[in-house]
Amino acid sequence: MLEKFEDFITDLKNNSFVIVREDNVEDNRELLEYRDAEGNFEEVYEEMKIKVPEKDWEYEDLGALSLDWDAVTDQSDEAYLWGGFQLHNFSSALSSPSDFWEPYNEGRRFWENNPQPEAEAIWKDFLPKLNYINGSGHGSDGTFGCILREEGVYPCPMYFYDSGIWFELNMTLEEYYNTMLQCKAVYYWQYFYIDTEEIVKKLGNFKPVFIEHGGQYLEGPHAFDDKLRDGTISTSVEGVLLQMKNIIKRFPKLFPDVDLAYFKERCDTLEKALNK
Helix, strand or coil: CHHHHHHHHHHHHCCCCCEEEEECHHHHHHHHHHCCHHHHHHHHHHHHCCCCCHHHHHHHHHCCCEEEEEECCCCCCCCCEEEEEEECCHHHHHHCCCCCCHHHHCCHHHHHHCCCHHHHHHHHHHHHHEEEEEECCCCCCCEEEEEECCCCCCCCCEEEEECCEEEEECCCHHHHHHHHHHCCCECCHHHHHCCHHHHHHHHCCCCCEEEECCEEEECCCCCCHHHHHCCCCCCHHHHHHHHHHHHHHHHHHHCCCCCCHHHHHHHHHHHHHHCC
16 A cells, blocks of 8 residues: 555656645655554554454555645636645554544534534544544645544444544545545545535535634635635535536646546536535
8 A cells, every 4th residue: 555655646746737745755664664563553452452454554554654735726717726645653543542623623613603413412422433544734624534443343434524524434444545546635535425415414504604703714614715705605515516626627637547527426416416
């Protein structure tokens, strides 16, 4: 798996239409000889009673691999595009305490501004079991690929977490990593693989902009925050749809090897659901 990630980053560096702002491939390679996968997963078992088979120890070689890329544009009908990741060491993701969600979900305002009775009833017990395997490599945009950790359960179910809202993903860890690379780790790629009804249910009425003490603030999923602030769009799901369209519009030039048929199908399905 490590070679796939390294080859992907090399290909990006050779792509004249994108800019790789940062990566740590060389640093990660240097640390390989110091990693003790067997010892690390023994600790995971001691902590969580999660038995990771030896065939999956390869994920430990990914370490804390990171990437940040972007693609600017001077076209008025195109939007800025970025991608990347900051991986979380696999054994650590399995066994360490989880608190990445605290800045998003612990504030009283988050639940009051956009009531979510089902999520509010379980989040205090559920979210500590959720830990991220990757965050964004492009600053803190609130998106995380996650695993749900239950004592004695492996493989772990996969989730996508976006600024306080979470979605279950119907894929294995290997499928998640492979799909991320196929999608060039572009911002919001996960939404193409989430059930449309689930997106609409959770984000269809979610309004991330709120006014407090005369100031305008954002909380929750908020792609295209400039359009949310100026009122062009008002809900989180509209931002998801705009980003889907942005990816579909810009990928043919940036990444002509990507077959966009599936992306277009998912985008059309979401747009039709919103226009009902």
